[in-house]
Amino acid sequence: xxxxxxxxxxxxxxxxxxxxxxxxxxxxxxxxxxxxxxxxxxxxxxxxxxxxxxxxxxxxxxxxxxxxxxxxxxxxxxxxxxxxxxxxxxxxxxxxxxxxxxxxxxxxxxxxxx
Amino acid sequence: xxxxxxxxxxxxxxxxxxxxxxxxxxxxxxxxxxxxxxxxxxxxxxxxxxxxxxxxxxxxxxxxxxxxxxxxxxxxxxxxxxxxxxxxxxxxxxxxxxxxxxxxxxxxxxxx
Numbered sequence: 001x002x003x004x005x006x007x008x009x010x011x012x013x014x015x016x017x018x019x020x021x022x023x024x025x026x027x028x029x030x031x032x033x034x035x036x037x038x039x040x041x042x043x044x045x046x047x048x049x050x051x052x053x054x055x056x057x058x059x060x061x062x063x064x065x066x067x068x069x070x071x072x073x074x075x076x077x078x079x080x081x082x083x084x085x086x087x088x089x090x091x092x093x094x095x096x097x098x099x100x101x102x103x104x105x106x107x108x109x110x111x112x113x114x
Numbered sequence: 115x116x117x118x119x120x121x122x123x124x125x126x127x128x129x130x131x132x133x134x135x136x137x138x139x140x141x142x143x144x145x146x147x148x149x150x151x152x153x154x155x156x157x158x159x160x161x162x163x164x165x166x167x168x169x170x171x172x173x174x175x176x177x178x179x180x181x182x183x184x185x186x187x188x189x190x191x192x193x194x195x196x197x198x199x200x201x202x203x204x205x206x207x208x209x210x211x212x213x214x215x216x217x218x219x220x221x222x223x224x225x226x
Binding site for chain 2: 004033035041042043045048055056091093101102103104105106107108
């Protein structure tokens with residue numbers, strides 16, 4: 001089975017640009033999570049979907065971050081406009097409802113904003 | 115809100131040393147508790163979980179016991195190897211909201 005696939009693996013953006021990160025969850029999984037990872041803050045939850053419904057919209061990340069789940073096998077995370085402080089690794093994870101919340105992560109998208 | 119605290123940001127050990135990484139949580143009810151491990155260039159990988167008081171989770175020689183009294187889930191391994199060098203994350207799953215919250219991670223360096 002294919003794991004979680006994230007694209008692009010690396011992205012360099014100029015301040016103010018719009019970037020879109022993509023995620024394909026494990027086939028059959030119905031929970032999908034977006035996390036931001038930095039050395040200082042560790043893993044911070046951005047968004048959480050269950051069966052394509054948005055359950056968690058990111059709190060402090062709401063204003064410039066928007067996650068969507070267009071169908072059960074594809075999700076995007078849009079950052080608009082980007083700022084240098086958004087430089088981080090963005091991780092997508094999926095899980096099967098009823099699996100006890102065991103998450104399967106992708107390899108992440110490393111974003112650098114200059 | 116719910117939270118997970120890992121007190122050690124970095125741990126340096128020699129091979130065959132005993133490992134303890136501390137994890138404490140704050141949550142209502144009985145959250146599920148997890149340990150994940152992350153190697154360079156990869157996403158975190160599930161290590162093991164525990165769901166109730168006094169339950170022990172284990173995998174690959176690592177283990178932790180759910181302690182509701184002390185709200186802890188400390189990771190231990192009797193004899194570490196250089197290949198165990200990685201970042202270890204403690205996490206909890208809120209049983210009501212289903213979301214998974216992570217600690218800030220502990221970077222383990224094992225010297226040969």
